[in-house]
Amino acid sequence: MIHVLAVSLGSAVVVAAVLALSTVGFTLRYAVSGVFDLTYGALMGVAMVIAFILTEAGVSLWVAVVVVGLAVAVISVMVEGLVVRPMSARGATSWVMMIVTFAVGLAIEAAVLGFWGPSFNSFTLVGGTHRLGSVEITTDQLWTLLIAALCTLSVGAVLRFTQWGRATRATATNPRLAENCGVRVRTIRTVTWFASGALCGMGGVLVALQVGSFTYSSWELFFPLIIAAAVVGGVGRPGGAVAGAFLIGLVTALASAVISSAYEDVIALGVLVAVLLVRPRGLFVRTAT
Amino acid sequence: MAVSATLVAATVIGPFTGAFASAKGDVVVGVLSTYTGANAGYGQEGMAGCIPAMLVINAAGGVMGHHVTCQEFNSNSDPADAVPETHRMLQLSNLLLTLGSGGTTAPAIVRLANAAKLTVFSETGQSLFNVNKYSYFWRDVPVDASQGYAMAIATVMLGYTHVAAVFGQGVSSQGSRPSFVKGMKLLGHPVVDTVVLPTSAPSYTTQIAGIQGHSADAVVGEVDPASSATFFSELKQVYGKLPPLVGDQAYDEGPWLKSVGGAVGTTLTKRLTLVLPVATSAGPGFRQWKTTLVASSDPTGKTYVTDSYSAADFDAIVMTALAADEAHSLVSAKYNRLIRTVTNGVKGAVVVHTYAQGVAALAKHKKIRYVGASGPITFNKYHNWEPGYVLQKLTKNGLKQGRLVPTSVLNKLLTGHRAKA
Numbered sequence: 001m002i003h004v005l006a007v008s009l010g011s012a013v014v015v016a017a018v019l020a021l022s023t024v025g026f027t028l029r030y031a032v033s034g035v036f037d038l039t040y041g042a043l044m045g046v047a048m049v050i051a052f053i054l055t056e057a058g059v060s061l062w063v064a065v066v067v068v069g070l071a072v073a074v075i076s077v078m079v080e081g082l083v084v085r086p087m088s089a090r091g092a093t094s095w096v097m098m099i100v101t102f103a104v105g106l107a108i109e110a111a112v113l114g115f116w117g118p119s120f121n122s123f124t125l126v127g128g129t130h131r132l133g134s135v136e137i138t139t140d141q142l143w144t145l146l147i148a149a150l151c152t153l154s155v156g157a158v159l160r161f162t163q164w165g166r167a168t169r170a171t172a173t174n175p176r177l178a179e180n181c182g183v184r185v186r187t188i189r190t191v192t193w194f195a196s197g198a199l200c201g202m203g204g205v206l207v208a209l210q211v212g213s214f215t216y217s218s219w220e221l222f223f224p225l226i227i228a229a230a231v232v233g234g235v236g237r238p239g240g241a242v243a244g245a246f247l248i249g250l251v252t253a254l255a256s257a258v259i260s261s262a263y264e265d266v267i268a269l270g271v272l273v274a275v276l277l278v279r280p281r282g283l284f285v286r287t288a289t
Numbered sequence: 290m291a292v293s294a295t296l297v298a299a300t301v302i303g304p305f306t307g308a309f310a311s312a313k314g315d316v317v318v319g320v321l322s323t324y325t326g327a328n329a330g331y332g333q334e335g336m337a338g339c340i341p342a343m344l345v346i347n348a349a350g351g352v353m354g355h356h357v358t359c360q361e362f363n364s365n366s367d368p369a370d371a372v373p374e375t376h377r378m379l380q381l382s383n384l385l386l387t388l389g390s391g392g393t394t395a396p397a398i399v400r401l402a403n404a405a406k407l408t409v410f411s412e413t414g415q416s417l418f419n420v421n422k423y424s425y426f427w428r429d430v431p432v433d434a435s436q437g438y439a440m441a442i443a444t445v446m447l448g449y450t451h452v453a454a455v456f457g458q459g460v461s462s463q464g465s466r467p468s469f470v471k472g473m474k475l476l477g478h479p480v481v482d483t484v485v486l487p488t489s490a491p492s493y494t495t496q497i498a499g500i501q502g503h504s505a506d507a508v509v510g511e512v513d514p515a516s517s518a519t520f521f522s523e524l525k526q527v528y529g530k531l532p533p534l535v536g537d538q539a540y541d542e543g544p545w546l547k548s549v550g551g552a553v554g555t556t557l558t559k560r561l562t563l564v565l566p567v568a569t570s571a572g573p574g575f576r577q578w579k580t581t582l583v584a585s586s587d588p589t590g591k592t593y594v595t596d597s598y599s600a601a602d603f604d605a606i607v608m609t610a611l612a613a614d615e616a617h618s619l620v621s622a623k624y625n626r627l628i629r630t631v632t633n634g635v636k637g638a639v640v641v642h643t644y645a646q647g648v649a650a651l652a653k654h655k656k657i658r659y660v661g662a663s664g665p666i667t668f669n670k671y672h673n674w675e676p677g678y679v680l681q682k683l684t685k686n687g688l689k690q691g692r693l694v695p696t697s698v699l700n701k702l703l704t705g706h707r708a709k710a
Contacts, residue, residue: 004498007527011494018491118329119592120514120544122551129526136526210491212552213518217326221489221515257495264487 008257009250010135016249017148018206022222023229023241024155025199031172031236032192033088036098039079040200041223042105042112045216047072047204049116055123062125065147065205069198076197077190079104085189112216122213144206151202152242155195159238168192172236224265225249228272234282243283247271316355316619318343318606319378321362321371321398322389327489327515328366330544335389336361337543337593338602341581342644345607349645352610355619357385364390368397375401385619386410386609388602392460399426408625410605412598414461421671425625428673429601429608429666431566433464436537438702439678440465441472442694443564444509444535445710446680452535453482453505455496455520457512465511465537472702476710481505486516493520497527507533511540514548522552531560538565541681541688543593558683564694565597566676567664573642574661578603579687595688600662607661608632611647615657629668634658 022044029037047068054064083104087097128139159165170178171188179185207222208214229248233240248268255267275283320339324332339359347356362378364371371394378387379401386408390398395413402409403423411418411426414433418426431439444452452473456466466485473480481503484496497520500508512520525531531553539545541563550557579594593599612627613619631647634640638656641647650657660666666674678699680691701708 003502004495007498008495011492011523015491113325113329118324118333120330120518120548120551122518129529136529138526207491211515211519212522213515213548215327215329215515217329218515220327221491225491253492253495257498264490 004257005254006133006135008253010132010137012249012253014137014141014145015210015253016246017145017152018203018210019222019225019229019249020242020245021148021151021199021206022203023226023233023245024152024238025196025203026226027230027233027236027238027241028155028168028192028196028199030230031238032168032175032189033080033084034094034097035084035088035101036094036235037079037084038098038102039076039105039108040226041219042108043072043075043079043197043200044204044207044219044222045109045112046075047201048208048214048218049112049216050201051205051208052121052123061123061205065202068205069201072201072204073194073197076193076200080190080193084193085186109216116216118215118217120213120215123208125209140209144209147202148206151199155199155238156242164188164191225268228268232272232275232283234279234285237282237284240282240284247275247283314355314383315358316352316383316385317358317360317381319362319381319384319387320359320389320602321364321375321378321387321394322391323366324361324363325365328513328544330514330542330547331366331389331391332361332363333590334543334593334596334599335602337582337586337590337596337599338388338578338604339606340585340590341578342603342606342610344581344585345577346610346644349648352385352613352619353617355383357606357610362387364394364398366391366393368394372397372401379405379407383619385613386606388412388605392464399423402426406621406625408609408621408628410602410609412601414464416464419671419673421673424672425621426672427605427628427668429605429663429668430538430598430674431676431678432673433461434468435675435699435703436564436678437465437468437470438472438699439694440469440509440535440537440564441476441702442698442708442710443562443678443680444473444507445476445478446692446694447507447533447535447562449507449509449533449535450478451481451503451505452478452507452509453484453500453503454480455484455486455500455508455510455512457486457510457516458488459511459513461539462511462513468702469509475702475705475707477707480509486512486520488513489515490519493523494527496520497524500524501527505532507535509535511537513539514542514545517545518548518552521549521557525553525556531556534561536561536563538563538597541565541595541597541683543596543599546595546683547592561683562691563681563683563688564678565681565688566674567679567693572660572664574604574659575600575664577643578662595683597663604659604661604663604666607644607647608659608666610644611641611651611657611659614648614651629672631657631659633667 026040051064051068126139167183175185229244233244251271252268256264320335322332322335343357362374388410390411392413395411403425456462611631613624615627616624638658639650641657678694681688698708
């Protein structure tokens with residue numbers, strides 16, 4: 001049992017790290033725009049496809065990760081500029097925005113399917129394995145952990161210690177007040193969508209590395225977990241997203257090792273429900289009394 | 290780069306329809322399968338059977354002068370999508386047959402197609418159809434239960450006696466799991482671990498650690514392509530190398546091989562043994578299907594050259610076309626019942642391996658027995674096929690046949706008796 005737990009935990013940490021990176025990007029969008037953006041998953045699928053095309057063309061996956069991040073960042077800014085901002089300006093409610101982004105996500109996914117097809121494909125970053133105690137871990141997983149940790153910590157540092165970060169947090173807290181204080185809210189939103197797009201792109205590549213082989217729709221494996229992690233941590237809270245990702249990832253892995261892996265999804269959603277029963281707005285959002 | 294089934298079809302149909310312009314109206318094969326989502330490769334698999342069949346039939350003049358075309362209908366592996374899509378397909382007045390209905394969609398599709406008197410070749414192995422009452426239903430792929438027993442015998446023949454049974458949550462996987470587990474018990478080597486993998490989880494290390502804890506010497510089963518990629522790459526990671534694998538028809542499907550091959554590399558072909566229905570993979574029918582497929586598709590299509598489901602789809606269309614030729618009619622009520630005649634053959638029937646040979650023989654008023662890409666098929670009174678099985682290895686040039694699974698042992702297991710492999 002100890003071996004099973006150790007192996008499960010080792011894997012869960014990697015999955016949780018990928019989840020954390022992706023969830024931070026997802027929750028940043030909500031923080032500054034108030035949009036529960038359902039194009040996010042489809043854009044992870046776009047990232048996988050672009051990364052594969054680049055690696056097939058002989059580009060190093062290291063370079064591809066950066067290019068993919070930039071490409072998805074640009075697409076995200078386009079989604080924000082062409083869909084989200086105009087609709088928000090017309091007074092679309094958050095529910096309407098959610099449905100609209102869901103529809104745009106479907107369109108993006110259909111476009112990827114039409115362009116790339118449904119085939120499975122794969123790529124590796126480095127290859128090779130290492131033994132940590134009784135746990136085998138691949139070099140790709142170690143790099144995945146490192147990339148996810150670096151990106152997530154960088155976002156945290158930028159938000160915490162820079163002028164941009166303060167402006168972003170101000171926009172997330174009260175955009176009108178922030179604007180009155182001289183914050184260029186529109187620019188902050190665009191930059192945030194760009195940054196979260198970059199995280200989304202890198203998250204997509206890391207998901208593809210984790211699952212071994214992927215299709216245009218492999219992002220669907222992770223997206224429910226991303227939403228669950230974001231909601232558990234408190235939507236719009238990057239720190240909460242990281243905590244939510246690790247909570248969901250680790251509890252799911254431990255519970256499936258002890259109870260049964262057949263109930264992984266049930267356990268993940270059970271955690272979500274349990275947390276929301278106690279903290280209806282997420283772990284890291286205070287509820288007014 | 291891969292292209293979608295639609296594009297494959299368009300690429301192939303485009304140049305050929307002009308060259309084979311039909312004076313009469315075309316007849317349509319409805320490839321009712323999955324073209325979107327995680328199982329989207331199944332649609333391509335169906336087209337890898339349909340496109341070559343269309344080409345060889347049209348090259349031989351069509352079905353009584355009517356050329357064949359392949360048309361996609363997306364069941365999306367979901368009855369909620371399959372039912373309206375089947376109704377849409379049934380709007381066509383020139384359908385020859387439909388194929389592709391799999392595990393989750395077969396019950397709904399078969400009922401509707403049968404009510405519309407449309408010949409339907411199903412890819413489901415469900416026991417639900419073992420005593421089939423639908424006269425328009427045909428199954429030229431094995432029944433899940435017998436497949437499970439055959440895998441058990443093959444596993445013991447290979448010398449693996451401490452095996453882990455690893456199956457997915459799909460209908461087909463769950464259909465063959467009980468018979469495999471029971472078969473191993475009847476053969477005196479109960480499985481050391483039975484794992485049902487949740488579909489498309491981000492990681493399966495918990496299950497793998499369990500398998501490792503039981504010291505399994507081989508992993509046997511049937512899991513969908515997406516889950517398999519993650520599972521087997523992690524299995525290889527944990528074990529240091531991929532342990533011996535034994536699988537059924539699901540593991541020689543193009544999507545599965547592409548998915549898992551991409552995840553674990555070339556070691557897959559060395560470690561994997563397939564337990565497949567006996568087929569004349571070197572026979573003229575198989576060669577015609579394979580060469581036509583390779584010539585008519587981009588590299589994506591070529592990944593299906595070992596795919597027995599694609600071969601079965603090819604045969605289904607040729608069988609039905611020959612039955613229509615024999616009946617001199619495109620009325621399904623007239624040709625459907627003759628499918629068994631042209632496939633099983635009757636006394637004095639001439640064996641034909643291609644559509645052109647069949648048409649030529651029928652023109653001389655001879656009775657025929659079609660032995661195509663899947664080898665000899667004999668339908669029972671329930672329109673099911675009960676094949677023999679053979680161990681096969683994957684090679685660069687396709688499948689390499691090994692030892693036969695003894696029919697006597699298979700029959701003992703099917704009747705619940707103990708046996709030795």
